[in-house]
Amino acid sequence: MLSESLIKEFKSIVGDENVFTTEADRQSYSYDSAVLEPVVPALVVRPTNSEQLGKVVALCNENNNPITVRGAGTNLSGGTIPDKRDGIVVLTNGLNKILEINEQDLYAVVQPGVVTAKFAAEVAKRGLFYPPDPGSQAVSTLGGNVAENAGGLRGLKYGVTKDYVMGMEFFDVNGQLVKTGSRTVKCVTGYNLAGLMAASEGTLGVFNEIILKLTPPPAASKAMMAVFDDVNKASEAVAGIIAAHVVPCTLEFMDQACMRYVEDFTKAGLPVDSAAILLIEVDGHPAQVADEAETVVKVLEKTGATKIVVAKDAAEKLKLWEARRNALPSLARARPTTVLEDATVPRSQIPAMVAAINNIAKKYDIQIGTFGHAGDGNLHPTILCDKRDTKEFHRVEAAVDEIFDVALSLKGTLSGEHGIGMAKSKWMEKETSRATIEYSLNMKKAIDPKNILNPGKIIAGR
Amino acid sequence: MADLNKLAKMLQELDDMMVACMKCGMCQAVCPVFTETMKEADVTRGKIALLENLAHEMIRDADGVQERLNRCLLCGSCAANCPSGVKVMDIFLRGRTIVNTYMGLSPVKKAILRGMVGNPKLFNMLLDVGSKFQGIFTSQANELLGSSCSKFLSPIIGDRHFSPLAKQSLHSKYGTIDIPTGKSGIRVLFFPGCVADKMYTKAGEACLKVFRHHGVGVWMPAAQACCGIPALSAGDRVAYDKMVKFNVNIFADGDYDYIVAPCGSCISTIHELWPQFAGEYPEDLRNKIDRIAAKAMDINKFVVDVLGVKPAEAPKGGTKVTFHDSCHLKKSLGVATQPRDLIRMNPNYELVEMNEADRCCGCGGTFNLYHYDLSKKIGERKRENIVASEAKIVSTGCPACMMQMTDMLSQHNDSVAVKHSIEIYAETL
Numbered sequence: 001m002l003s004e005s006l007i008k009e010f011k012s013i014v015g016d017e018n019v020f021t022t023e024a025d026r027q028s029y030s031y032d033s034a035v036l037e038p039v040v041p042a043l044v045v046r047p048t049n050s051e052q053l054g055k056v057v058a059l060c061n062e063n064n065n066p067i068t069v070r071g072a073g074t075n076l077s078g079g080t081i082p083d084k085r086d087g088i089v090v091l092t093n094g095l096n097k098i099l100e101i102n103e104q105d106l107y108a109v110v111q112p113g114v115v116t117a118k119f120a121a122e123v124a125k126r127g128l129f130y131p132p133d134p135g136s137q138a139v140s141t142l143g144g145n146v147a148e149n150a151g152g153l154r155g156l157k158y159g160v161t162k163d164y165v166m167g168m169e170f171f172d173v174n175g176q177l178v179k180t181g182s183r184t185v186k187c188v189t190g191y192n193l194a195g196l197m198a199a200s201e202g203t204l205g206v207f208n209e210i211i212l213k214l215t216p217p218p219a220a221s222k223a224m225m226a227v228f229d230d231v232n233k234a235s236e237a238v239a240g241i242i243a244a245h246v247v248p249c250t251l252e253f254m255d256q257a258c259m260r261y262v263e264d265f266t267k268a269g270l271p272v273d274s275a276a277i278l279l280i281e282v283d284g285h286p287a288q289v290a291d292e293a294e295t296v297v298k299v300l301e302k303t304g305a306t307k308i309v310v311a312k313d314a315a316e317k318l319k320l321w322e323a324r325r326n327a328l329p330s331l332a333r334a335r336p337t338t339v340l341e342d343a344t345v346p347r348s349q350i351p352a353m354v355a356a357i358n359n360i361a362k363k364y365d366i367q368i369g370t371f372g373h374a375g376d377g378n379l380h381p382t383i384l385c386d387k388r389d390t391k392e393f394h395r396v397e398a399a400v401d402e403i404f405d406v407a408l409s410l411k412g413t414l415s416g417e418h419g420i421g422m423a424k425s426k427w428m429e430k431e432t433s434r435a436t437i438e439y440s441l442n443m444k445k446a447i448d449p450k451n452i453l454n455p456g457k458i459i460a461g462r
Numbered sequence: 463m464a465d466l467n468k469l470a471k472m473l474q475e476l477d478d479m480m481v482a483c484m485k486c487g488m489c490q491a492v493c494p495v496f497t498e499t500m501k502e503a504d505v506t507r508g509k510i511a512l513l514e515n516l517a518h519e520m521i522r523d524a525d526g527v528q529e530r531l532n533r534c535l536l537c538g539s540c541a542a543n544c545p546s547g548v549k550v551m552d553i554f555l556r557g558r559t560i561v562n563t564y565m566g567l568s569p570v571k572k573a574i575l576r577g578m579v580g581n582p583k584l585f586n587m588l589l590d591v592g593s594k595f596q597g598i599f600t601s602q603a604n605e606l607l608g609s610s611c612s613k614f615l616s617p618i619i620g621d622r623h624f625s626p627l628a629k630q631s632l633h634s635k636y637g638t639i640d641i642p643t644g645k646s647g648i649r650v651l652f653f654p655g656c657v658a659d660k661m662y663t664k665a666g667e668a669c670l671k672v673f674r675h676h677g678v679g680v681w682m683p684a685a686q687a688c689c690g691i692p693a694l695s696a697g698d699r700v701a702y703d704k705m706v707k708f709n710v711n712i713f714a715d716g717d718y719d720y721i722v723a724p725c726g727s728c729i730s731t732i733h734e735l736w737p738q739f740a741g742e743y744p745e746d747l748r749n750k751i752d753r754i755a756a757k758a759m760d761i762n763k764f765v766v767d768v769l770g771v772k773p774a775e776a777p778k779g780g781t782k783v784t785f786h787d788s789c790h791l792k793k794s795l796g797v798a799t800q801p802r803d804l805i806r807m808n809p810n811y812e813l814v815e816m817n818e819a820d821r822c823c824g825c826g827g828t829f830n831l832y833h834y835d836l837s838k839k840i841g842e843r844k845r846e847n848i849v850a851s852e853a854k855i856v857s858t859g860c861p862a863c864m865m866q867m868t869d870m871l872s873q874h875n876d877s878v879a880v881k882h883s884i885e886i887y888a889e890t891l
């Protein structure tokens with residue numbers, strides 16, 4: 001329980017209307033998009049400017065109240081579930097200004113609560129391009145994207161959020177403003193703290209302003225769908241395309257189970273009797289696009305695609321991406337609970353990973369549909385279940401354990417884009433090493449001695 | 463004290479529906495209330511979290527639960543955009559009923575819903591009398607919009623600008639209408655709905671003109687109750703059941719092919735909610751409801767899809783009209799192209815699209831009464847989009863939206879008129 005006087009202090013910083021005290025209000029910040037037990041925060045505070053944000057952080061630290069910063073709460077790993085010991089949720093949606101879009105020098109300065117899609121649209125209005133496009137972009141925030149190092153459909157060619165962070169200002173746990181990086185393309189002044197902050201999930205500092213790199217948009221693009229009667233052939237095609245030195249902006253995979261659900265829901269005309277499909281888009285200069293598309297088609301033919309459909313126009317292209325975008329929605333409609341995982345392997349290991357996932361589904365008698373960013377080895381095996389059926393859910397948990405074991409044995413990683421949060425911290429040592437954990441813990445201890453900044457995330461056990 | 467067994471059963475049903483929510487938060491992108499307040503408790507995901515603890519919460523803070531559940535327009539934008547296909551409207555309506563069953567309805571709501579709206583004869587009489595005396599209390603606000611505002615400080619009306627009650631309501635002018643089928647071979651049950659019957663009678667008259675022109679037989683029983691949505695959204699099952707049964711008793715015996723209304727809300731209520739909330743009725747009544755519900759169709763869809771009216775070419779250069787998609791019409795019933803087709807039928811007008819044409823206007827029925835400030839903020843955005851389109855007329859397919867847009871435009875003294883899409887089409891006949 002927080003004392004009345006402390007609540008008053010928060011109110012004096014951000015105003016009465018920006019401190020939420022009632023049970024009903026607090027309860028709505030007790031969860032995020034991960035399937036985990038909710039924890040009701042002791043208080044929810046919404047700063048509306050930098051000064052308030054710094055003061056809120058300092059006050060939490062003084063009073064030993066753990067801080068969990070929350071953007072849109074769409075992370076899939078429990079990153080915004082507050083701490084049980086009178087944890088305080090700090091909202092960033094009051095800090096949602098685009099401070100600068102510099103068309104000449106191709107960068108923008110934003111507050112952390114700016115919604116990703118809104119930012120991309122503002123940038124596009126000026127003829128520029130911000131490539132990271134997580135599936136949640138209609139609601140997720142740039143602060144949340146940086147803290148999770150979010151990826152998206154265009155990750156293969158354009159990289160992930162961290163590749164666009166040129167610098168930032170963040171508050172340390174004492175509420176002091178730390179600056180790192182700059183508005184210049186090159187900057188080697190000091191440690192790359194912005195790099196450290198990307199994927200730090202709110203455990204090392206609270207972002208105040210972020211400097212993001214922009215690029216000119218591609219002049220042309222071409223999209224196609226390739227159908228395979230064998231998952232292995234689909235994966236060989238992925239490797240073949242990369243080996244032919246074509247880097248598509250998007251190279252997506254969907255297995256048969258997944259296709260069936262998508263087709264049930266969208267009636268998009270997917271080849272549900274085939275084993276898998278690849279959805280591919282190349283973009284860039286028109287001449288380059290034509291050239292690369294030709295190469296891709298050749299590789300697909302050689303690796304045994306049974307059918308290749310090249311989108312003739314924008315409408316056909318939209319239809320292809322709609323099928324892909326509907327993968328999660330369709331799966332989500334199949335059963336009450338959807339556990340979306342994020343196992344990522346070196347590209348050449350995709351066939352092994354897909355085969356293992358299918359075996360695991362059989363072994364534990366559960367339904368799994370798999371889709372994902374095959375181009376960067378990032379698969380989303382999605383388990384369809386009912387969390388209220390405890391017996392089934394235990395099997396799901398065991399299956400998830402095994403999926404990660406397989407991913408690690410294939411020299412893969414626990415998370416390609418969804419972060420570690422609370423959900424996966426127990427596997428951290430397995431993927432890295434005891435020394436890595438200790439190094440990270442020491443760093444965290446030096447930065448945040450009282451373990452106030454989003455405790456329990458990434459490196460648990462403190 | 464509420465029947466605890468019944469409550470427990472209702473809670474269980476609610477739980478079964480809510481488990482589909484994967485807490486992805488995508489509803490934040492489209493919720494008009496969340497856009498204004500940016501509070502998670504004001505968006506579907508937060509409300510579902512609250513409802514998941516309902517039994518527990520009701521005992522601790524029933525008022526708080528009720529207050530939060532009511533901060534929702536029931537616009538259906540979230541449901542239309544939900545990846546998991548969560549039946550949000552159903553959940554919220556059931557949630558409200560549970561909380562009200564637990565708490566009991568406030569005496570004022572009881573008086574309004576059960577005494578007045580639930581008693582069509584009394585309701586009609588009061589409003590007929592009201593229409594005669596309204597001039598004493600109101601003065602004209604905007605001539606083009608025909609809107610009025612209150613002369614005196616009034617807690618119910620506040621600073622709203624509203625359309626006055628019609629001098630003569632449709633039912634008092636026509637009583638029962640019973641016209642046999644003409645050249646179309648089709649006969650409809652005409653359900654004007656409360657607002658078109660008593661306020662926007664021009665929309666109702668336009669429907670009758672369209673029926674006449676196309677040789678559509680019409681049956682309009684003089685006695686019709688409200689469709690029930692105000693009671694259901696207030697969580698008052700007693701009043702709701704009364705309204706539905708009143709209507710079903712009359713409608714079940716008629717000879718007609720479609721039930722047509724110039725109101726998206728009435729039609730979506732009859733078409734979707736009547737069967738959805740018929741679970742506990744006797745089988746005979748349920749069957750009647752299913753048959754009636756299957757025939758319910760919005761007027762725009764009826765004229766375009768059933769009568770086959772379609773524009774050959776869109777006219778250019780006339781008075782600019784922009785179209786607002788009412789939530790119930792577009793998001794619940796999927797009717798969006800038909801009213802636009804009807805506007806294009808009129809060579810005197812040119813249809814121009816506004817930004818965010820399908821964004822809720824903020825009326826939300828009783829939401830407008832209890833959360834006028836929020837309703838107004840959402841309405842302001844609609845008004846800005848209307849004005850920016852440079853249209854001289856804003857058209858829509860739902861009288862409730864007409865009320866809200868009239869209020870917003872009139873408060874800014876804009877010279878933009880509000881018309882139902884069927885009026886625009888009827889002008890050509």
Ligand SMILES: Cc1cc2nc3c(=O)[nH]c(=O)nc-3n(C[C@H](O)[C@H](O)[C@H](O)COP(=O)(O)OP(=O)(O)OC[C@H]3O[C@@H](n4cnc5c(N)ncnc54)[C@H](O)[C@@H]3O)c2cc1C
Binds near residue numbers: 145205488
């Ligand atoms: C339907 C759906 C699709 C998705 N698709 C993708 C996808 O394609 N790719 C992908 O990578 N992810 C995806 N995600 C996951 C999620 O959307 C991303 O992780 C996103 O970046 C989270 O943003 P957010 O604003 O919701 O952050 P939150 O969930 O609110 O927060 C995420 C983390 O960031 C921290 N944080 C937030 N703001 C700050 C700040 N100012 N300072 C410090 N720390 C902060 C939080 O404490 C938390 O640890 C998807 C999720 C959903 C529900």
Ligand code: SF4
Binds near residue numbers: 482483507543
């Ligand atoms: S969009 Fe649907 S599934 Fe997602 S949080 Fe909202 S209601 Fe739940």
Ligand code: SF4
Binds near residue numbers: 504506533538541
């Ligand atoms: S029905 Fe409309 S107002 Fe209510 S939660 Fe959904 S989107 Fe928001």
